[in-house]
Amino acid sequence: MQDAQLKAAPTAGERYTPGQRLRLILVLGVLIALGPLTVDMYLPALPAIRDDLMTTEAAVQLTLTGTLVGLSVGQLLIGPLSDAVGRRRPLLIGVAVHIVASIGCVLAPDLAALGGMRVLQGLGAAAAAVVAMAVVRDLFVGMAAAKILSRLMLVMGAAPVLAPTLGGFVLALVSWRGVFVVLAVFGVAIMVMAAAMLPETLPQERRRRGGPLGTLRDCSRLLRDRPYVGLILVAGLAMASLFAYVSGSSFVFQQVYGLDEQQYGVVFGLGAVGLIIATQCNVRLLRRFGPAQIMTGALLGGTLSGLGLLLCAFTGFGGLVGLLVPLWLVLAACGLALPNAPALALSRHGEAAGTAAALLGAVQFGVAAAAAPLVGVLGTGATSMAVVIAGGMAAATLVALLVVRPWQVEAAPTDEGTVPH
Template identity: 85%
Template sequence: MPDCQERTALTPGELLTPAERLRLILVLGVLIALGPLTVDMYLPALPAIRDDLMTTEAAVQLTLTGTLAGLGLGQLLVGPLSDAVGRRRPLLVGVAVHVVASVGCALAPDLVALGGMRVLQGLGAAAAAVVAMAVVRDLFVGMAAAKILSRLMLVMGAAPVLAPTLGGLVLALVSWRGVFVVLAILGVAITVVAAMLLPETLAPEDRRRGGPLGTLRDCGRLLGDRPYVGLILVAGLAMSSLFGYVSGSSFVFQQVYGLDEQQYAIVFGLGAVGLIIATQCNVRLLRRFAPAQVMTGALVAGTAAGVVLLLLAATGVGGLPGLLVPLWLVLAACGLALPNAPALALSRHGEAAGTAAALLGAVQFGVAALTAPLVGVLGAGATGMAVVIAGGMAAATAVALLVVRPWQIEASVTPAGPVAH
């Protein structure tokens, strides 16, 4: 009898064999990669697009804004839909929309058409991101979910770094339109992989009923859960530190410290490697500490490193090496905090995992998307970038301590799943 009771406490994901779990992680990793590749792969082609379509640099950059807008809106649409009809259908339809939009981008005769297709691309890519997160919550909770998300962070950290490089390789062989052909082929491949290897993880009896009013009720209940709101804000603010680094580092390292493109790529890549290593260390830390403990410790350490970064950037003490050490420590702290905050947030609301994942993604995207223009407003110097990075970590820490109150939330997540709220 004790064995039976122990088995009933296991989540569906814990019943998977090691081979099945590895296959699941690989499939979800492919889904997670679609968004970053869609956003970043065409970045090296922006000058060519500007010249070919005879427009301005600012106008071309609006196509990037359109993609990000599609990603944010798409998450809010797909999440509740996946709670109502299951995970597979919204995923397959969304990726199909991405494929069609990618072909449309490749054939776009002008910037208006390209911008419209980029919005659709973002909508399609959002389906892959939301469903991947919802599937994790369908199968895992708490510490197990944090471990899976740590593995997926490997992809989330590597994809944005590799995407421009891949785009550059494509541009060496074909025109900018070929980048979108490659994205279309990638979308087809993801559709095939998901159709063959990703099972439906939301049983019919667990699907949400009630249509739009039911979705609004779910959103109201989620937004009324103080720790959940705090956790998604923590995830967004920590991501804003990463966006501050990504958006400001090119100007700082090349214009302020005089690195060339190759040297900048090495420095940027080393930071990404540090982030990825930290996400994988998270799995080991979770063997000894609870997810909330790891998250809180990482945020406090990241805030301290951010303050040192700001002081060194403002004074110029230590030069570039002095800047890089605290910067990489902040990135490592993000690598530890980011898997645990979403895992804890999603573990609280398994009954509406799609909607919970959608709000999480939309808030992460919305908070972090404000970072790039803020870095620009503060100037191209190291101090402006450091202000955003340190400010994001400090705000995330404050929200964690004052709103989430991590010492209170661990008891609300049991090994078998979240308790009712």
């Protein structure tokens, strides 16, 4: 096993100088940002798209679901491909698809065309997401990987802060189609940066040569690993809570609480502050606690906060502030759970990092894709959003306790002693 060899020698990432590591984090951060920006930047425009294309709120929310489906399916395709041919080529091709799809969104004449282009956008963004995760696993394991992912989660928190706010400013100048012009330009910038600055991290001797059958064997082995399956489900359910907020917030804040597009962008950004703070606190917490301990504590706290959110939404207690406080705490819990669950899962399977990252990403965005329209089906009020958020956190906690069994994962051989504490 590749992970067993890592005990005898430092990983490639551990040999990086501080400057090289910072440069890597910056490049991976830009890649990680593509998915959240693609998903979130057009959120303030959902009511405008509904009116312009003469459709319903639930139908417009399906364009968000389409993006998440593309992110999910795309990772299943790109992950194994990156294990076979390396990380760079699938990444560059995927970003090119994203650019073309963004231009297609600009030109979309109706909701069906927009939905189709959003699926393609998700497929393209999937390349950036899965390659970034696989590169982390190529270079780091265990707590070192959790620390790098915590830094990247800063981007995952900052991107939702910037995306709706930027989208709101764009909408103040042009129509909703201008949002997709900005995404196309961002895709071009990512392609140039990745081509110039991201090295190939998967050498020829570590590439998978089994073809489709080999990929199926890898997937079968991964799915027989109970803790790995539990960990990716935990990550998916936590992501579902996050995207229940993403999909429902524009209607809740703008229609229920009367905020305009720019005010919504500011409030949405403030909600992500908890996520940002928590991800950076995670780096410090890892000095004293293991990733599984932090993940479990975060999920328990997130479940309690989700129940508080549901109570405030149902009763109207505290108005907008009463809704935002427990919501902020749920996002903070996600900021602690999301770096640690993937780090624990990927540390178990370094020999097939691309496939392991692909299954992780597919489950994350697949479950999130189911959560997004569920909010619309239940209604556009605060209670509907709170039900899905609280349910996702509670389900993630149950999976962690019953399937992952974190007291066992913390001592797993593949995560013990692989990196210096």
